[in-house]
Amino acid sequence: MTTFQDESGGHPVLDPSLPPLRIPTFDDVLAARARISGAAHKTPVLTSRTADARVGASLFFKAENLQRGGAFKFRGAYNAIAALEAGVRQNGVVAYSSGNHAQAVAYAARLQGVSATIVMPKDAPEIKIAATKGYGAEIVFYDRYTENRAEISHRLAAQQRAALIPPYDHPDVIAGQGTAALELIEEVGAIDMLVVPLGGGGLLAGCALAARATAPACTIVGVEPEAGNDGQQSLRKGEVVRIPVPKSIADGALTTHLGAHNFPILKDKVDDIVTVSDAQLLETVRFFAERMKLVVEPTGCLAAAAVMHGTVACAGKRVGIVLSGGNVDLKVLAALLGER
Structure with a gap:
């Protein structure tokens, strides 16, 4: 299992949904x-x-x-979605991002016929929020200074049985x-x-x-x-x-x-x-x-x-x-x- 801690500086979260660590080559x-x-x-x-x-x-x-x-960000987002097994893709994807990864996942998901939910900070740039919505993603907002986006995203992914695509640790x-x-x-x-x-x-x-x-x-x-x-x-x-x-x-x-x-x-x-x-x-x-x-x-x-x-x-x-x-x-x- 994998543990992680995010922006809020809270306690590490045990994540049983992620596969064992795989360092890319x-x-x-x-x-x-x-x-x-x-x-x-x-x-x-x-x-x-x-x-x-x-x-x-x-x-x-x-x-x-x-x-x-x-x-x-489009490169990594598209590749990560394209690499998912068909059975996983049908439940959609969840991502968290201040903007560029959000847009990339939303856009890449739409191109591949996959639904996307994006967790974004309330203070993300308006242009990035608008673009993410425009690509058809559902947005869930959080406070980057008091809430843990990873916890929120993992909870949503578990509820939806969706694949989680983090912005950089994947x-x-x-x-x-x-x-x-x-x-x-x-x-x-x-x-x-x-x-x-x-x-x-x-x-x-x-x-x-x-x-x-x-x-x-x-x-x-x-x-x-x-x-x-x-x-x-x-x-x-x-x-x-x-x-x-x-x-x-x-x-x-x-x-x-x-x-x-x-x-x-x-x-x-x-x-x-x-x-x-x-x-x-x-x-x-x-x-x-x-x-x-x-x-x-x-x-x-x-x-x-x-x-x-x-x-x-x-x-x-x-x-x-x-x-x-x-x-x-x-x-x-x-x-x-x-x-x-």
Whole structure:
């Protein structure tokens, strides 16, 4: 059986419904690519001479903000649902998320004819709530500071006999996310460094699996918001560190701890985890809007902000950067772009 603890910092919950821990491998990433082929977009890899000149490196931006559902999360959600046995799929799926995973599961479920219930925080961005509803999912709201979303989700899954698809602590979700780095490296060739946003760890773990198999010598770096550096602490301590719910404009990375399925991968394959400030994220959001005509949400800018502000030293290198999402409310984006 598996135990877990979530944002509220409450007691661990014993979960008899999940299978024994299964750490995904690169073979799982390849299997995920086959499952999502034709469903997920093969997003473009973009370049900017201005960005290259600024850091003195060759930067390759994997534009997952242009993915279906507006974020990389569609990859893992679609793969996890597609991997379910038919008897399980007929009872639907339950997921919990602050937004991008919610939208991804709702959208992927609709495409595969599966019902979806999503547990979302009351303060999730309006655009993400609206999109999740628009994809046909039922939404159950909770207070991220006083309630435990995992407990709520497991209760609902048990009541509905549905499959639970967590946002990052799931082997098929991790494998699906890894297809982003696989596509990036296959398109641009060998890279010296791969820089990836880090929230719960699903994207970074999946990308690390792909990168170690296809560009084994590259340096792999995860990037968190300064206020939520549980991943950085965990990597340096060698065990999962839990923190209070952080507050940052990177709303997609407000997790309190890494997952049981992804931490062993991060510990084995990731070279470093660094942090960036909200001010650096704001400047990076503005750069993409003004210079590259891209809408990238603050969370999606984590990796780029670390590179473009010198937190990650990459002069003279070929650097792959994952832009993880672009789901930001237009009113919020206008406010962000207006700040100086």
